[in-house]
Structure formats: structure tokens, C-alpha cells
Amino acid sequence: MIHLLREVQVPFLGGVLLLACATKLVVRGDDPDPAATPPHPRSFVLCVALAEGTLGVALLVTPLGIVRLADVVFFATATSVIADLTRRGSEEGCGCFGGLSTAPAGRRGVARAALLMVAAIASAGVPRTGVEVLGSATGWSVVLIATECALLLAISPELAVAVERTRQSIPCELRDVPLSETYATLRSSGAWREYEESLTSAEPSDVWRELCNRYVVYPARIDDRQVEVVFAVAVGGRRPHVRAGVVRDSVCEEQDGDAGSQWAHSPA
Numbered sequence: 001m002i003h004l005l006r007e008v009q010v011p012f013l014g015g016v017l018l019l020a021c022a023t024k025l026v027v028r029g030d031d032p033d034p035a036a037t038p039p040h041p042r043s044f045v046l047c048v049a050l051a052e053g054t055l056g057v058a059l060l061v062t063p064l065g066i067v068r069l070a071d072v073v074f075f076a077t078a079t080s081v082i083a084d085l086t087r088r089g090s091e092e093g094c095g096c097f098g099g100l101s102t103a104p105a106g107r108r109g110v111a112r113a114a115l116l117m118v119a120a121i122a123s124a125g126v127p128r129t130g131v132e133v134l135g136s137a138t139g140w141s142v143v144l145i146a147t148e149c150a151l152l153l154a155i156s157p158e159l160a161v162a163v164e165r166t167r168q169s170i171p172c173e174l175r176d177v178p179l180s181e182t183y184a185t186l187r188s189s190g191a192w193r194e195y196e197e198s199l200t201s202a203e204p205s206d207v208w209r210e211l212c213n214r215y216v217v218y219p220a221r222i223d224d225r226q227v228e229v230v231f232a233v234a235v236g237g238r239r240p241h242v243r244a245g246v247v248r249d250s251v252c253e254e255q256d257g258d259a260g261s262q263w264a265h266s267p268a
Contacts, residue, residue, distance in 0.1 A: 008144045009123035010059055011130035013071060016116065016152070017056030023098035024049035045095065060130035068124040075117035082109045091190055100158035108155045115151075172212040177235040179207070182214045186233050189242035195229045198222050209235070222246060
């Protein structure tokens, strides 16, 4: 049984890598904020997709040791990167499955990458290709692969994103998003943590919505000056982007965005 368990890791990992490659090439993010900067340039994403596709095909057609070693190194690197993002509390998604992986990296992502790394290590000495393993698959092989696929889906947040995308066709500017959801998104963001200590009130002084963003204003004191901090919270997507700006003399200088940009703001 142990030998069979090691063998089925080869086609399983090959399938995972090909799926990751395909989603990076086909599925784009759905961030409604045009000013939001993608965490990775498209050229980098394409290079990673090419590496995943090449490695996935190689696992299926060749038993070379260098391919198995590259497989272990790839998943070990992925585990390290996702663990680092989680440790730093970054809001950046891992991008593991293209635009479906926009949620901040977390423990589920680390657990998934670690399990795939263990699978890669277990398959390192298997002398057969993924195609050969599938060609001689028994009932137990099918059960093991199906179980692993189910486990992978269970710990993957991308499944919920994919289901939501198939159901959600309403443009972000028309979506009915409760104010409580906006507050929850805001208070879990890095922009909120940056200014939380400077706010002088727990309640906002103004809230309004424009298209795909809801703006929340709080009074604050920064550098011994009474100012207002304006948070722009996107109301669409699985990973709503949050920006913050400080209002001084009726001009809102953006703090979380492109350098030099400003928001014109007239207090209501």
C-alpha cells in the first residue's frame, strides 16, 4: 500500500501543476479598483505558469531523477514563500491558481503547499512515469487519487471563489454590499492598522459610496494636527482593496497608492 501511495503522487502532482498553469494563463483577477497594482507583473506570472506546465508534463512522461528533484524544490519554495507571506500578515495572495488565488495567504495555503511538498518528496524515487501509473491504475489507485483531490479542494479557498464567480454576474457598481461588510473589510486591512492609533473617534464622521468604492471618513490627529483619514474600500471581489488618504486643507493626499496622486475631497 505504501508503494502504491507513493506511485499515485506522480500523476496527482502532474495534474496539480497543469491545473495551476492553466488557471494562471486563463483566469484573471476581478479587483474592481483600477488603481490597484497587481502583486506580480504579468510577465512573472507567465514565467511561473510556463515552469509549472513544463514540470507537470515532465512528471507525466519521464521518470528522470532531475525532474523529481525539481518537483521537490518547486513545492518547497512555494511552501516557504506562502509561509513568509502568512507570517508577515501580508494582504497579498499567493497567486497559486491565477486570479482565483487573490485572498491573503493564510494557514490553509501553507498547509496545502506543505502537503504537496510531502507528496513530491514521497514520489522522488518512483521509477514509473505518471502516464504509466495511470495506465495500470487499480481501484485502490483511483480511490487514493480521488481522496487526495477531495482533500486538496477542501483546504483550497479558490473553490469558493470559483463558485462565486459562476453565480456573481452583477457589476461591482450595482452590487448591494452591507455597510457591516465594508467595516469588516476595512478593519482587517493594512491601511486600517496603519492609522488606527491616530484616529480620535471609533465612529466615522462621514460615509458615502461612489461606484465600486465606499468611502469612510474618521477624524484623526497626526503630527499634532487635526485631520481626517479617508478610507476607500472596494465593494466587489473576493479580496477588496483598501486605500487610505489624509485630508489636509480640503485636499486628500493618498497614502496607500501611487506616489504623488491626490483625491479631491469636499467634506459633506
